[in-house]
Amino acid sequence: MTTLTLQNVTRTFGDTHAVNRLDLDVAEGEFICLLGPSGCGKSTALRMIAGFETPDEGDILIGGASMLDVPPNRRATSMVFQSHALWSHMTVGGNIAFGLKLRRLPRHMVAQKVASALALVGLDGLEKRYPAQLSGGQQQRVALARSLVLEPRILLLDEPFSSLDAHLRIRLRDELKSIQRRLGLTTIFVTHDQEEAMSLADRIVVMNRGAVEQIATPRTVYERPATLFAAGFIGTMTILPSHHEGGQLTSGAFRVPGLLEDDTKEWAIAIRPEDCELTAPFENGTSLGVVNHVAELGSSRIATVVMEDGVAIKAQIGRRQMIVKDDRVGCRINRVLVYRDGRSPVETTFSARTETRASKKTYSET
Numbered sequence: 578m579t580t581l582t583l584q585n586v587t588r589t590f591g592d593t594h595a596v597n598r599l600d601l602d603v604a605e606g607e608f609i610c611l612l613g614p615s616g617c618g619k620s621t622a623l624r625m626i627a628g629f630e631t632p633d634e635g636d637i638l639i640g641g642a643s644m645l646d647v648p649p650n651r652r653a654t655s656m657v658f659q660s661h662a663l664w665s666h667m668t669v670g671g672n673i674a675f676g677l678k679l680r681r682l683p684r685h686m687v688a689q690k691v692a693s694a695l696a697l698v699g700l701d702g703l704e705k706r707y708p709a710q711l712s713g714g715q716q717q718r719v720a721l722a723r724s725l726v727l728e729p730r731i732l733l734l735d736e737p738f739s740s741l742d743a744h745l746r747i748r749l750r751d752e753l754k755s756i757q758r759r760l761g762l763t764t765i766f767v768t769h770d771q772e773e774a775m776s777l778a779d780r781i782v783v784m785n786r787g788a789v790e791q792i793a794t795p796r797t798v799y800e801r802p803a804t805l806f807a808a809g810f811i812g813t814m815t816i817l818p819s820h821h822e823g824g825q826l827t828s829g830a831f832r833v834p835g836l837l838e839d840d841t842k843e844w845a846i847a848i849r850p851e852d853c854e855l856t857a858p859f860e861n862g863t864s865l866g867v868v869n870h871v872a873e874l875g876s877s878r879i880a881t882v883v884m885e886d887g888v889a890i891k892a893q894i895g896r897r898q899m900i901v902k903d904d905r906v907g908c909r910i911n912r913v914l915v916y917r918d919g920r921s922p923v924e925t926t927f928s929a930r931t932e933t934r935a936s937k938k939t940y941s942e943t
Contacts, residue, residue, distance in 0.1 A: 790803065853892035
C-alpha cells in the first residue's frame with residue numbers, strides 16, 4: 578500500500594531548480610533515504626513533504642489525498658531537524674508533551690504518552706531534566722521522542738545525527754532502525770552520509786543538482802549504480818575516462834573488448850576496489866603497478882596503485898596480503914562497469930583485459 582506519492586514535484590529558487598521533476602512512491606512502513614551532496618535538493622524535498630515549502634509544479638499525496646493546500650500541522654507527518662530545536666526553558670517532559678497539549682488531550686493521556694515515548698527512545702526517568710543537562714545524543718533522542726509521540730503516519734528526519742560523533746551516530750541510527758521496524762513507521766531520512774543511507778534504507782534515492790540519479794535498494798545502488806555520478810558518490814570507485822580503439826574500449830593499459838563502435842564522445846570505465854585483485858607482478862592477465870598509498874580502514878585495507886601508464890586505481894587488499902607502499906604488484910581486474918555519456922552502464926559484469934610488461938617481483942603474501 579502506497580503511503581506517500583510525489584508526482585513531478587518541482588521547486589525553483591530564481592533560475593535554480595532545487596528539486597526538478599521528482600517522482601517517488603513510498604510504501605507503507607518503508608524506510609527511504611534521500612542521499613546526495615550538499616545543495617542537491619534533498620532537504621528541500623523533505624520540507625515540501627512536511628509542508629514548509631510549496632512546490633512550483635507537481636503534487637504531493639499522502640494516503641492518496643493531495644497535500645498542496647494542507648498546512649504542516651494538519652498533515653500526517655512529523656519532522657526531526659538537524660538541530661535538536663528543543664526549548665531550553667522546558668523540561669524533557671515538557672518538550673515532548675508540547676504537541677500533545679496543542680491537541681488538547683487530557684492531562685493523564687499526555688503523561689502516559691510522554692512516558693511511553695521516553696521508554697521507546699531509552700530515556701526513562703529523565704522527564705524532569707532540562708536540555709542543558711543532557712548530552713548531544715540524549716537531546717537528539719528527545720527530539721525523536723517529540724516526533725514519535727504525535728504518532729505520525731510519516732516520520733521525516735533531516736540529517737538528525739550529523740552533529741554527533743561517529744560512534745554515537747552509529748549507535749543512534751541502529752536504535753532508530755529498530756524503533757522504525759517495531760512501529761512499522763513510514764520514514765523519509767535525509768543524509769549526505771552514504772554509509773548511513775546504506776545501513777538504514779530499504780531504498781535509496783540518489784540526488785544530484787535537484788534531479789534523481791537512481792532509486793534502488795542499497796545493494797543495487799552499490800553494485801549497479803545507474804549513472805556515473807552515482808558510481809562515484811556511493812562507496813569507493815576508480816573512474817577512468819576512456820575511448821574506442823580498434824573495436825574495444827581503451828583507458829591506458831586497460832582494454833575492454835566486446836563493445837561496438839559508437840559515436841558517443843564520453844565513455845568511462847568504473848572499477849570497485851574489491852573487483853581489482855593484487856597479485857605477484859609476473860602473473861598472467863595482470864598489469865604492472867606500484868603501490869603509492871595504503872589506507873588502513875579497520876575492517877578493510879585499500880591500496881592506491883599507480884600503473885605504468887600513470888593511471889591510479891584503488892584495490893582492496895586481502896587479509897593475508899602483506900602489501901606496503903612502493904611494492905611492485907600485478908593488478909587483475911575481475912569486473913568493471915562501463916558508462917556512456919555518464920548514464921546507464923552499457924555492460925555490467927565482465928573481465929577487463931590488460932597489457933603489461935614483466936618486472937622484478939617485490940610483492941609478498943603470507
